[in-house]
Amino acid sequence: MPFLSMCxxxxxxxxxxxxxxVKLEVESGxxxxxxxxxxxxxxxxxxxxxxxxxxxxxxxxxGGQPYLPRSPMDARRSGVAMIHQELTICGHLSVAENxxxxxxxxxxxxxSRRQMRHKAxxxxxxxxxxxxxxxxxxxxxxxAVRQVIEIARAVAVGSRLVVLDEPTSSLTEADALRLFExxxxxxxxxxxxxxxxxxxxxxxxxxxxxxxxxxxRNVGTAGRGGxxxxxxxSMMVGRRIxxxxxxxxxxxxEVVLEVAGLAGKVKPAEATLRLHRGEVVxxxxxxxxxxxxxxxxxxxxxxxxxxxxxxxxxxxxxxxHERWQEGVGMLSEDRKDEGLxxxxxxxxxxxxxxxxxxxxxxxxxxxxxxxxxxEWIGRLAIRCQGPKQxxxxxxGGNQQKVAVARLLWHGVDVLLLDEPxxxxxxxSKELIYRLIDQAAxxxxxxxVVSSYLPELMGVCDRIAVMHKGILGEARSVEGLTPEExxxxxxxx
Numbered sequence: 433m434p435f436l437s438m439c440x441x442x443x444x445x446x447x448x449x450x451x452x453x454v455k456l457e458v459e460s461g462x463x464x465x466x467x468x469x470x471x472x473x474x475x476x477x478x479x480x481x482x483x484x485x486x487x488x489x490x491x492x493x494x495g496g497q498p499y500l501p502r503s504p505m506d507a508r509r510s511g512v513a514m515i516h517q518e519l520t521i522c523g524h525l526s527v528a529e530n531x532x533x534x535x536x537x538x539x540x541x542x543x544s545r546r547q548m549r550h551k552a553x554x555x556x557x558x559x560x561x562x563x564x565x566x567x568x569x570x571x572x573x574x575x576a577v578r579q580v581i582e583i584a585r586a587v588a589v590g591s592r593l594v595v596l597d598e599p600t601s602s603l604t605e606a607d608a609l610r611l612f613e614x615x616x617x618x619x620x621x622x623x624x625x626x627x628x629x630x631x632x633x634x635x636x637x638x639x640x641x642x643x644x645x646x647x648x649r650n651v652g653t654a655g656r657g658g659x660x661x662x663x664x665x666s667m668m669v670g671r672r673i674x675x676x677x678x679x680x681x682x683x684x685x686e687v688v689l690e691v692a693g694l695a696g697k698v699k700p701a702e703a704t705l706r707l708h709r710g711e712v713v714x715x716x717x718x719x720x721x722x723x724x725x726x727x728x729x730x731x732x733x734x735x736x737x738x739x740x741x742x743x744x745x746x747x748x749x750x751x752x753h754e755r756w757q758e759g760v761g762m763l764s765e766d767r768k769d770e771g772l773x774x775x776x777x778x779x780x781x782x783x784x785x786x787x788x789x790x791x792x793x794x795x796x797x798x799x800x801x802x803x804x805x806x807e808w809i810g811r812l813a814i815r816c817q818g819p820k821q822x823x824x825x826x827x828g829g830n831q832q833k834v835a836v837a838r839l840l841w842h843g844v845d846v847l848l849l850d851e852p853x854x855x856x857x858x859x860s861k862e863l864i865y866r867l868i869d870q871a872a873x874x875x876x877x878x879x880v881v882s883s884y885l886p887e888l889m890g891v892c893d894r895i896a897v898m899h900k901g902i903l904g905e906a907r908s909v910e911g912l913t914p915e916e917x918x919x920x921x922x923x924x
Contacts, residue, residue, distance in 0.1 A: 433496055435460040435624045436481075436593055441490035443476055443648075450476040451487075451648045458593070461622040463615060465629065465639035469668055469857035470829030471815050473648035474628055478595055481626075482514040483507035495592070505534070513586030517598040517855065521578045523571020528552040530570045531585045555588035556580070558621070559614050574719075576607035580614060587618075594618055595626040600634060601855045604719050604883065605918070612638060630857050631884075632661050644668055669859040676862055677890025678869045684893075685709030688877045689760070689846050691730060694739035699725040701901030703739070707846065712868055712878040713906055714888035717898035717921050723881040724765060726903065727848045730879075731755050731762040743846065756785050761844035763835055765851035765881070771835045772823050779805035779819035781834050785842045808837040812863065829860035836864060840871075847871055850881045865891055885914045899923050 434457040443451040451473045458464040468474050479485040481492070483501030492499040494510060501507035504514070521530055528545070531552035549566050556564055561580050564573075570581055579599060586594050596615070600608040615638055618625050629635060635642060642659075644652040644667040652659070652667045659667075665676075689707040694700060699722030707713055715723045728734040730741055736749040743750075743758045750758070764770040772781055779801045783790060790804065791797045805819035812833045816826055823834055832852070839847055849868070853861040868891050871878055882888050888895055889909055896906035897920040904920060 434458055435495055437491075437493040438477070438481065439491050441477065441480060441487050441492075443480065443485065443488050449648055451480075454490075454645065454648070454650055456643055458624045458626060459640075460592070460624050461619055462640045463619050463625045463627050463638050465627045465635045465642035466645070467629070467632075467635060467642055467664065467668060468645035469859045470827035472645040472668070472857075474645055475827075476648075477645070478514065478597065478626070478628070481507070481595065482512060508534075508589065508591070511590060511592040512595070513583075513589075513591035513593070514595045515579070515582050515586065515597060515599065517601055519575070519578055519582055521570050521582060524569055526567050527556075527564055527570050527573075527581055528566040530581050531555055531588050533585060551588050552584065555584040558587060559584055559617055560610075574607075576603050576611065579603075579611065583614060583618075591623070593624045593626070595628070597628045598630070598855055599627075600629065600631065605885075606718075608634075630855070630861070632664055632858070633886075635664070636661065646670055665858050668857065669862075676858075676865065677887075678866050679891070680869055680873050682712075682872050682893065683710050683875075685875055688744060689730070689879070690740075690742040692740045692742075694726070694729060694741060695737045696722075696725050696729040696734045697737055699901040700729065700898070700903060703898075703903035705896060705903060705906060707877045707879055709845070709875045709877050710872055711893045712872050712880060712891055714892035714895040715879065715881045715898055715903070716885065716888055716895055716917050719883065721898040721921065722901040722903075723898050724850055725901075726898065727762060727850050727879065727881060731760060731848055733762075756842065756844070759843075759845035760848065761785070761839040761842055761846070762848040763839060763850060763852055765854060767828075767831055767835050772831060774824035775822060777820050778809065778814070778816060778823055778826075778834055781823050782808055782838050782841055785838060804841060808841055812837055812867075829856035832856050832864070833860065836867060840867065845876050847876060847878045849878065851883065852880065853882070853884070853887065861887075885917060888917075889914065897921050 436458040438456040441451050441454045454477060466474055480487050483504045483506050499510060501510060528549045532548045552566055556562055559580055570578055599611055615625060627638060641655050646668060685708055687706050688709050692704050694703040703726050717723050725734060729736055732751045732755050741749060743760055746758050768774055782805045783801050787796055790800045802819045809816060814830050814833045816830060823831055852864055868878055880892060892909055894906040894908055895912060897904045897917055899921055
């Protein structure tokens with residue numbers, strides 16, 4: 433008998449069918465991957481499991497008993513722990529306080545800190561992190577450790593089912609490998625684990641079985657090795673993808689962006705680079721190496737301490753609105769806080785940088801704005817109700833498409849892309865890779881920051897590695913190996 437059984441689960445939001453007769457079974461001591469494109473129903477299914485939503489139809493069992501949580505706290509008391517992509521760590525509280533958050537030990541209303549430290553330390557030791565300072569504020573640790581602290585919370589309170597939602601989306605390769613060890617420990621201790629990820633190499637490495645959702649329905653379940661990566665992708669998107677990383681024949685043109693000896697307030701410490709029309713250049717490196725700061729400094733979001741920036745014939749530092757006028761656009765890795773105005777419509781987000789194209793004398797033509805947005809909604813296959821829908825109501829992958837559409841609609845010559853495919857599904861990734869290739873074909877220049885080496889190797893013509901704020905020489909991907917990039921990134 434499976435530890436978790438979800439049968440005939442359906443959920444509707446008005447006329448929208450989010451889940452239609454979905455089935456999911458997970459055994460104790462199993463890592464079960466749940467995969468599908470953004471909008472496939474994964475989040476809705478997990479919200480039902482976690483008690484945040486009630487199903488319209490269907491039944492659930494947990495440990496052989498009927499299960500219908502009335503709230504997330506009710507689900508947690510039943511032994512279900514949800515580790516979200518956006519962590520719920522209180523940075524000002526200690527590690528021990530975070531591990532026992534909401535389940536603190538007390539005697540006559542007074543917290544038993546000694547007991548809390550013992551429980552927290554025991555949970556972290558079981559996960560291989562017994563050397564953590566339990567009294568240090570959790571916010572002082574890197575994100576990889578904060579993630580383990582949240583998993584330890586699930587272990588400490590006796591959760592038997594742990595859901596991990598995109599757990600490696602913000603981790604370096606080294607941190608991800610250590611997280612995999614934590615997941616394997618959970619499996620060895622007979623926890624049931626649901627693992628949600630868009631990285632299929634992780635799925636192939638960790639998962640004992642996988643279930644694929646598409647458009648709110650089950651489209652396949654397979655055991656380890658029971659489906660190839662290509663077959664999984666085809667099930668997810670409903671079509672065959674010939675090449676994940678399309679690369680047309682590109683012709684390198686004149687230099688359109690040049691930085692020389694560039695340094696920001698803290699990072700980058702030293703960066704020299706030439707970017708040509710018709711090419712895609714990647715920036716590799718560890719998190720915190722200064723890759724994002726390099727793009728922010730070029731775009732004018734961060735101050736220049738020394739060095740030169742030249743865009744076409746314009747030379748010198750400039751604020752973002754001038755960079756837009758010079759033909760430079762940036763896609764931020766933090767799309768919700770920096771890349772998009774979540775409370776505004778799709779049409780507003782797509783056209784904000786060049787509203788003057790939509791009317792005269794300071795007046796914006798709403799019909800023209802809607803037509804412009806509708807064109808890009810169609811070209812990028814953005815799943816939405818129309819141009820007037822708020823961006824905050826879209827899935828992560830569709831939000832990313834809106835942010836990319838703004839750059840393309842504006843018609844920039846230089847695209848600065850910071851983690852352009854973070855947290856989005858395989859189908860959306862493949863579309864963005866095609867857009868990058870098309871931009872290079874149209875003689876635009878693309879500078880890409882990514883933590884995912886296969887992505888950089890697949891889409892770029894040259895790659896430069898950043899280590900401790902210093903940018904190395906950009907080299908052709910031909911003959912360049914991932915091992916060389918990693919060695920350079922860690923300073924070996």
